[in-house]
Amino acid sequence: MLVTERSERIRTNSGGLGLAGARSEEFALLPLPAAPALLSTEEGIVVRATEQAAKLAGETTPAALIGCRLADLVVRDGPVSLLRSRTGQHPVRPLSWPHADDARLRVTVLVDVSDLADGGHDAAEAADGDERRWLIEAQRIAKVGSWVYYPETGELYRSPVLAEFLGDSGAQEAVGVLAMIEATHPDDVERARQFYLDVLTAPEDELLEVELRDHAGKRVYLCTGRAEYNRAGRVERVQGTVQDVTEHRALERQLRDERRKLQDAQRIARLGTWEWDLRSNVMRLSNMLHEIIGKPANAPITFDSYLDRVHPDDRGWVRRAWRPLVEERDPIEVEHRYLRIDGTTRILRLHGTAIKDADGHDVLVGTAQDVTEQRAVVTRMERSSQRFTDLVSITPVGIGLFDRAERLVDANDALCDLLGYQLDQLRGMTAKDITHPDEQHTNLPTPAENSGIRRRVPQRVLVRSDGEPVYCELRTSASVQDDGTHFWLVVFQDITERRRAAEALRYQATHDDLTGLPNRTAVKDLLHRLLGRADSHRVAVLFCDIDNFKRVNDSLGHDAGDELLVALARRLEGGLPAGCTAARLSGDEFVIICSDIEAVGGVDSLANRVAGLLRTAVPVHGQLIRVSASIGAAVPDGSASGGEDLLRFADAAMFEAKGRGTGKVSLASPALMASADRQLQLEGQLREALNNDGLALHYQPVVDADGVVVTAEALVRWPHPDRGMLAPDAFLPVAEQGDLLRELDRWVLRTALREAATWPVRGGRPVGVAVNLAGLVPGGPEFVDAVADIVAETGISWDRVILELVETALVDLPSRTRHEMGELVSRGVRFAVDDFGTGYSSLARLKDLPAQIIKVDRRFVAGVGGDASDFAVARAVVDMARAMGRQCVAEGVETATQFHVLSGVGVDAYQGWLFSGAVPAREFRDLVARGPMPIPGA
Structure with a gap:
């Protein structure tokens, strides 16, 4: 490119000697043969000359020739040319060709033929030798080889330079044309052959060109060829050149690539x-x-x-x-x-x-x-930034920007309102200035810069301008401003109300809703802390149960019972000595925990004081209710007893006290504790039996007046591996204390319905099955779903299912519970009131009970044959049940007299030893298969 530009400047110049001489040094790096040689432009202006050329022209330096026109220096004179010099004219033979580095510059070698012009043969041979040597040197510099081919003889002559191109030593200059063709790249052989054929058929003096690669594909050659014809019109010889243009083509590719890259860059940009x-x-x-x-x-x-x-x-x-x-x-x-x-x-x-x-x-x-x-994009970013600014401005949470020294740089209105400052007052304040003095951590929870991590602090106490504390949740993130300055973005979420709500929830979770006393969860936590101390032997637990509390609920209602419990809670709170905490576990059960029993005078003193507090008369719903409590006390026995153990021992002592009468106090003795441990062991065995189907069901038939079995009540038994067959009264209290009643009801209901589905059917009427529920009751969690799932699982018909509940469980039912029971009734399930008549105000509540079957309690049935009062009660219940469209079943029928009396007043069905006791499932199947049972006295 440098040569081209300089040549262009010379080419556009007028060609004066002075101008060419001044620019000649720019071409000093271009190679010339070691011979009388001139370098000229396309216009023939000499821009460089060798020392030999200056000497031949009679000049002292090559600079004398620069700027001259080549046509003025060398003129044609007949068969030779003359070089004009200071000493005259010198015969020369000029040889000219394009320069290898720039085709617009030409190299001219002047062969001295003065001896040839004088006719000297030796001189001519010497001149020819020089000419040949200079020509070869010139070809080598120009990277041009030549060849001549004679078709008639098949001889091919090539110059030494061409032999070098082809990789030969040059000793043999004559080879076959095919050998030269085969020296090209395999992919170019056919093209080389076609080129040779085209040259043989081309018009005379027409110069053909083709580019070919060497056999290795590393070099590129520009090949020319021209045919010469004789008078007969045949090709006499073919001559041509082979020029190495590898560097030219590489430069052209580079220029094209650079041009393409520039164009691509411009297109992309x-x-x-x-x-x-x-x-x-x-x-x-x-x-x-x-x-x-x-x-x-x-x-x-x-x-x-x-x-x-x-x-x-x-x-x-x-x-x-x-x-x-x-x-x-x-x-x-x-x-x-x-x-x-x-x-x-x-x-x-x-x-x-x-x-x-x-x-x-x-x-x-x-x-x-x-x-x-x-x-x-910039516009969208500006709009987004503006939206962010607007959002920060109107967001209800406080947002502040802090510099790396934790000084507040900017804040939104919400943060100003939160802290009670104007923005100009907040600016410059540090994180420590707005943090409450009681807060241990005053620095911002700043993450590492460029980490991409956000930090969160669940609670940090700040201080308002008026000194009031503010509880906040902090979230921090590192960010960078447009000028590259790092800052911290901090969001302050006011959680004061949330904290109050959390404290309220925590209070609710650890306190009884009705009385406000600590609940079971709080009791466990307190005992865990106290028993973890070194003086844990001073801890005492009192378990208190209000005597006859059920009677208050049944006679006056649950509201009255709640009012009584609240009054007793207040008496305990106000009357207990320091170091003692009153709590309510459930129902009418209170617990007193003493952290230092010696400080209050011992267990007996504390128990008597608590008994006195709970032995009182409380006005409830306009009536004065006298109450007392059975109290059990327990202290650590030196073993590794925990809080649950102390509660269990105190509970067992309370049951012992209640067994001795109302208002009694009992201390858990070692024997009682051992018994409680046995009860706990029994509870574990019962739990295992439930999980492994280790229980069994017996069925007691319920017959109509003709002795036909219409239903059967399922009664659970426990075939204990060590204690034999246990009746319900032996393990139901254990199940109640271990909170297993709900699980036990599920097992009984599932087993009873599954076995009832296989009972034989006589007379086209299948036998129904009744299950007494104590834990799985209406109003409990998932009551309807649990029953529906078990019915669907066993495949029994809905109208064969009877669910028995005690009368008190069906009193004052909420509307949601009634709706649940109604949903099951609509599917065919029947509800039965068990032991009717043992509750309080039963007759008054009969019309409100959502049940289809009334079972008269055995205590009234036992006296119907001789006690007029029992007969009157039984008859009243039957009459009322019939009037309300309910079925009446008599329980505990053991004599023929009872049967006939009850039949006379219109009882619908009978259950008792007169017909059959509870029998195992296999025997009950046989009993149903035998048909109606005999009627005594019939």
């Missing part, structure tokens, strides 16, 4: 170039810029036509923005909207500056870039 000739007022645009503005590449454009497409709102100031460049030649930068011919609007950013051309005239050049998408 949407960047074009422009040039404005102020003399012609014509602007020349690059293809990319034509594409950007939407004008064809051949469409002329002037500055005025460019301004016509500028957006009308921008045109005036854009014209003024160009003035510094046009008038003062100062660089400019302009960004404006441009209206394309297709109607779209683009945003262009232009840069312009002034340069001098070769003639010294000013030319304005520059770039134009389409930044429409960039501006759209």
